[in-house]
Amino acid sequence: MEKVAIYIRVSKKEQSKDNGSESSLNIQLKKCLDYCKEKNYEVLKVYQDVESGRVDDRKEFNELFESISKKIYTKIVFWEVSRIARKISTGMKFFEELELYKITFDSISQPYLKDFMTLSIFLAWGAEDIKQMSLRIRSNLEEKTKAGYFVHGNPATGYMRGENKMIVPDPEKAPFILKIFETYAETHNLSEVGRRFKKTRSDIVEIIDNKIYIGFVPFRRYVKELNEKKRKESRKNIKWYKGLHEPIVPLELFEFCQSLREKNMKVRASFGNAKPYLLYSSLIYCKCGHKMYQQKRKKSYETKNGKVVRTYYSYTCVNRKCRKVFSAKTMDKAIKDLILNSKELEELNQYSSKDKKNEEKKFLKLKNDLKLLENEKERVINLFQKGYINEEELDNKFKDINNDLKITKEKVSEFEKILNISTPKDIKILEKLKFIIENYDDEDIIETKKILKILIKEIRIISFKPLKLSILFY
Structure with missing residues (x-):
């Protein structure tokens, strides 16, 4: 008597819900059990997954695959080959494993599947079929969106599902959304709106830019990145169509808010492209523990030849309770002297070469x-x-990389002491830093500043009078 394992699979949770014998999963199971009873097979176990056949990491499928080498079963029974996999590579690997351990299989709806050539054809057909199905679904969704229906999951805050799955304004949250637009139109400041409504700036931006509030519906495209299990929304490819639902925000108010957004983005862009003057801005930490950034000040003087305006630069603490301002000229000179006179460089030149x-x-x-x-x-x-x-993401990534660098460099130092190998010049941090400080040009300040962020972790102010500093390198 054949000892059998049954494998059944559906792609969506809705297909597995317990609706009696009508659920797709139950139908597969019933057909497989009836088939085994008719053939007088002994069913030892039923494996079932609720997951797309394009996904290899399926819990029950993996358990079934691992059991093959143990020869627990003499036959595997399933409704059709697409239940095993929708990818050719996964399907062929599974059936090759069965052949290796001389385990047979029965595809109930495809009894003619017995050789690898036929299997490969049907697996390829299944893979192509799933692509075509995906295209058909996406096309149907876009047509419904063009007709004015909201088709993508839960609607935005301020709307709810009504009759016939149409979206309608939520009587409790719609006034809240309208108030956010009105507040932004009044204050012209996204961060201030966020503080008033206890939301992040990015949350407010997402609301202000959402055309659903003026009667449009989005058609979103989703992409799957490499090594990612699930697809993610591609915000660059959103298409907007006139919707059937009632707007929450007047068109004039929405357009005014968008004009503010455009104006603010231009200001931020011009600020972002401006050349920073101070080399150590954002690397310096005040005594209070907060960062210090560059600040530009202008003072006017009356002279014999008329009014003269002079520009001064300083470092200013971002802590509102501190707001310490210190001369940039004095600070920069102190930092330069500390770097150029550092004795730590000697520690990188202690080793001689020897073969071990x-x-x-x-x-x-x-x-x-x-x-x-x-x-x-x-x-x-x-x-x-x-x-x-952005800069915050840059800092976070540098923290992770520099942590790994620190550990690796410590290990390198240990091996250098064992092997007595001289340290190559290209990894002498302070030597690099001294060369940069002595030779950088004002035209290259942006690139120089980025290099300093890689080499210097922080410049800590110990005291202002007299000025005492400490530098922590990566």
Whole structure:
């Protein structure tokens, strides 16, 4: 008697809900059990998944696959081959494993599937069928959106589902959304609106830019990144169509808010492209523990030749309770002197060379890891330069990379002491830093500032009078 495992699968939770014998999962199970009873097979276990056949990481499928090598079953029974997989590579790997351990299979609705050639054809057909199905679904959704229906899941805050799945204004939340638009039109400040309504600035931006509030519906496209299990919304590819629902926000108010947004973005862009004057801005930490940034001040003087305006730069603490302002000229000179006179450079030049083969492989791997981490830093800087990540994301990524660099460099130092290998000049941090400080040009200040962010973790102010500093390197 054949000892059988049954495998059944559906793609969506709705297909697995317990609606008696009408659910798709139950229909598959009934057909498989009836088939086994008719053939006089002994069913040892039923494996079932609620997951797309394009996903390899299915819990029950993986358990079934692992059981093949244990030879618990002599036959695997399923309704059709697409239940096993929608990907050719996954399906062929599964059936090759069955053949290796001489386990047979029965596809109830496809009894002619017995050889690998036929299997490969049907797996390819299944893969193509799922692509076509996806295209059909997407096309149907876009047509419904063009007709004015909201088709993408839960509606935005301020709306709710009404009759026939139409969206209608939520009587409790719609006035709240309208008030957000009115407040922004009054204050011209997204952060202030966020504070008043206890939301983040990005939340307010998402509301202000959402055309659903003036009667439009979005058609969103979703993309799947490499190594990602689920697809994500691509905000660049949103199409808007005139909807059938009632607007919450008057068109004039929405357009006024958008004009404010456009104006503010231009101001922020011009500020972002402006060349920073102070080299150490955002690297300096005040005594209170908060960062200090550059501030430009202008003072006018009356002279014999008329009125003269002079520009002064200073470092200002961002802490509202502190607001310490300090001369940039004095601060920059003190930092430069501290770097150029640092004795830490000597610690990087203590080693002589000697061959110790037992440890060289590990040492070379660590050196390679260092190069990879440095390359990752350059990649992150490029992303920042191209505007793909903001300054906060840049800082977070640098923290992670620099933490790994610190650990790797400590290990390199240990091996250098064992092997007595001289430290190459290209990894002498302070030597690099001294060269940069002595030779950088004002025209290159933006690039120099980015390099300093990689080399210097923080410049901490110990006291202002007299000025005492400490520098922490990565």
